Amino acid sequence: MFAVSQAKQRASQSRWQTLKRHLQHGDVLFRVLTALGALTVFMLIVIIGYELWLNSPLPREKFGWRFLVESEWNPVTQEFGAFPFIFGTLQTSVMALIFAVPVSLGIAIFLAELAPAWLRQPLGFIVELLAAVPSVVYGLWGLFVFIPAFVRPIAELLHTTLGFLPLFTGPVYGPSRLSASLILAIMILPTISAVSRDVLLAIPASQREAALALGATRWEMIWRVLLPYGLSGILGAVILGLGRALGETMAVTMVIGNNLALTASLLHPGYTMASIIANEFAEATYELYIQSLIQIALVLFVVTLVLNSIARVLVWRVARRVPTEVRI
Amino acid sequence: MMWNPAHYQRRKLVNAVMLALCGLATLFAVAPLLWILVYVFQEGGRHLSLQFFTELPTPVGVPGGGVVNAIVGSAIVVGIACALSIPLALVAAMYAAEHPNTPLGVTLRFATDVLSGVPSIVIGIFAYTIIVLPQKQFSAFSGGVALAIIMLPIVLRTTEEMIKLVPRHLREGSLALGASEWKTMLQVTLPAAINGVVTGIMLGVARVAGEAAPMIFTAFGNPFFSTDVNQPIATLPHMIFVYAISPYKDWHAKAWTTALVLVTLVLGLNIVTRLITAWQLKRMGWR
Numbered sequence: 001m002f003a004v005s006q007a008k009q010r011a012s013q014s015r016w017q018t019l020k021r022h023l024q025h026g027d028v029l030f031r032v033l034t035a036l037g038a039l040t041v042f043m044l045i046v047i048i049g050y051e052l053w054l055n056s057p058l059p060r061e062k063f064g065w066r067f068l069v070e071s072e073w074n075p076v077t078q079e080f081g082a083f084p085f086i087f088g089t090l091q092t093s094v095m096a097l098i099f100a101v102p103v104s105l106g107i108a109i110f111l112a113e114l115a116p117a118w119l120r121q122p123l124g125f126i127v128e129l130l131a132a133v134p135s136v137v138y139g140l141w142g143l144f145v146f147i148p149a150f151v152r153p154i155a156e157l158l159h160t161t162l163g164f165l166p167l168f169t170g171p172v173y174g175p176s177r178l179s180a181s182l183i184l185a186i187m188i189l190p191t192i193s194a195v196s197r198d199v200l201l202a203i204p205a206s207q208r209e210a211a212l213a214l215g216a217t218r219w220e221m222i223w224r225v226l227l228p229y230g231l232s233g234i235l236g237a238v239i240l241g242l243g244r245a246l247g248e249t250m251a252v253t254m255v256i257g258n259n260l261a262l263t264a265s266l267l268h269p270g271y272t273m274a275s276i277i278a279n280e281f282a283e284a285t286y287e288l289y290i291q292s293l294i295q296i297a298l299v300l301f302v303v304t305l306v307l308n309s310i311a312r313v314l315v316w317r318v319a320r321r322v323p324t325e326v327r328i
Numbered sequence: 329m330m331w332n333p334a335h336y337q338r339r340k341l342v343n344a345v346m347l348a349l350c351g352l353a354t355l356f357a358v359a360p361l362l363w364i365l366v367y368v369f370q371e372g373g374r375h376l377s378l379q380f381f382t383e384l385p386t387p388v389g390v391p392g393g394g395v396v397n398a399i400v401g402s403a404i405v406v407g408i409a410c411a412l413s414i415p416l417a418l419v420a421a422m423y424a425a426e427h428p429n430t431p432l433g434v435t436l437r438f439a440t441d442v443l444s445g446v447p448s449i450v451i452g453i454f455a456y457t458i459i460v461l462p463q464k465q466f467s468a469f470s471g472g473v474a475l476a477i478i479m480l481p482i483v484l485r486t487t488e489e490m491i492k493l494v495p496r497h498l499r500e501g502s503l504a505l506g507a508s509e510w511k512t513m514l515q516v517t518l519p520a521a522i523n524g525v526v527t528g529i530m531l532g533v534a535r536v537a538g539e540a541a542p543m544i545f546t547a548f549g550n551p552f553f554s555t556d557v558n559q560p561i562a563t564l565p566h567m568i569f570v571y572a573i574s575p576y577k578d579w580h581a582k583a584w585t586t587a588l589v590l591v592t593l594v595l596g597l598n599i600v601t602r603l604i605t606a607w608q609l610k611r612m613g614w615r
């Protein structure tokens with residue numbers, strides 16, 4: 001009796017041992033678990049795209065590709081075309097890039113090359129804090145402080161001096177595409193400058209020393225050696241900034257004036273893809289209306305996905321090139 | 329080429345001008361931050377009082393009132409976001425740190441980077457389609473889900489970096505003593521990196537606590553006090569938005585005061601976190 005139970009116990013024990021051995025004392029489980037976690041993160045992106053697609057069949061049936069080029073957006077007649085928003089998003093984002101890129105590059109150069117060592121960290125920290133201010137606070141500040149104190153005078157000046165250009169026609173409004181572009185520019189400054197700074201810092205010192213040894217001034221070294229060397233990474237930083245600008249919602253919604261008119265004028269109120277969703281989603285009353293807004297979100301998702309992928313590849317290329325340089 | 333003093337002078341001048349412009353550009357970035365902070369503290373401080381933290385919002389025209397429902401609401405929504413995202417972020421970060429060069433590892437890194445670039449409003453719509461639509465009800469939970477997705481890449485990436493910073497000999501020592509991989513990770517590597525992990529979590533919290541865009545169609549806002557995760561709930565950033573776009577002067581004033589609370593919270597969290605990190609890295613001698 002005793003012997004039998006002992007034998008049973010031994011058998012079960014050895015089965016347990018075998019199991020433990022097979023699972024390498026839990027390591028197999030651990031690896032499977034972490035791999036599942038990793039997979040979940042990737043699947044999240046796929047699921048987001050799939051859900052947005054799944055929940056917007058009506059506008060695709062009714063409008064097809066016309067949705068992207070039609071400029072009529074009228075919930076009353078059930079006509080939905082996203083062109084004014086796509087146009088507004090592109091216009092404000094590109095203007096924001098035009099304002100932000102030179103300044104961000106200046107910051108990146110200053111932080112990576114010029115600033116004395118004791119100033120680098122605090123200054124970099126301050127620039128990063130600019131990214132930490134919530135978007136809605138930018139909107140509040142833009143609406144009540146920045147527009148009346150800064151944008152309006154500039155807009156009036158542009159209108160009186162350059163009013164003959166289509167970019168600056170029409171009466172001067174407070175909330176406008178110009179306001180949105182300027183706020184966006186401030187908001188994407190930290191992104192572009194932080195990534196470009198890291199790109200500049202990744203460039204080997206030998207490049208700098210060689211340029212200086214050949215008699216270049218510091219600026220010539222930066223302009224003719226560092227910037228071309230890190231170009232693809234800096235381009236990546238700019239595209240990352242573009243991605244942020246495209247999707248930025250609250251600040252833009254609050255300062256752009258939300259107007260459907262399709263004009264080129266920067267001084268006119270406009271609309272972006274993100275701001276139409278923020279403005280009308282909670283009020284959308286019927287299926288087609290809601291699904292049209294979801295479809296705009298889908299377009300925004302795909303565009304930012306593609307842009308971010310390109311940007312990451314570009315930044316990675318610089319990072320990858322550096323080790324080979326060191327090995328030589 | 330002949331020595332040409334004029335040419336040399338010009339090069340030196342260009343050098344000086346361009347370098348000065350770079351410094352000026354940096355001032356350009358510092359100026360808006362100061363401008364925003366000064367206004368938020370000046371305008372917001374004017375109406376700040378103790379009852380702002382303890383009372384419910386009042387209707388237009390009624391003086392007094394506070395945002396206690398939004399403070400509690402923000403805490404609940406961010407809490408849900410933490411509960412959902414931190415475990416997943418930690419597990420995935422362990423994978424990323426252990427197997428950086430496997431196909432899944434590269435995919436994960438890429439997915440993390442791409443996910444951090446997805447606009448928050450799109451993530452809000454996603455949370456709406458998977459939770460609000462089937463439940464036919466705006467809820468604090470759906471807001472938490474949206475914020476969890478926004479927070480995930482931030483926590484994941486910081487944790488991964490911090491795990492990688494742990495000296496190899498600690499890990500190898502543990503493995504050499506016969507500890508299994510998971511025990512090494514959970515009892516040696518992760519505790520050594522825990523400060524960095526907490527940093528990542530705090531930065532993530534600071535980021536999502538200020539998100540208003542996804543709240544519009546997930547948590548939705550609620551003028552009353554609520555702690556029910558299946559009901560609409562007020563949050564600080566959404567409150568600022570509602571107050572700011574209203575046409576009423578006294579609501580504008582409340583928007584500034586709410587902004588003061590939010591900015592103090594978010595920037596405070598950022599500053600404290602970074603100071604602690606800098607201090608710790610220095611102490612550990614890792615940098």
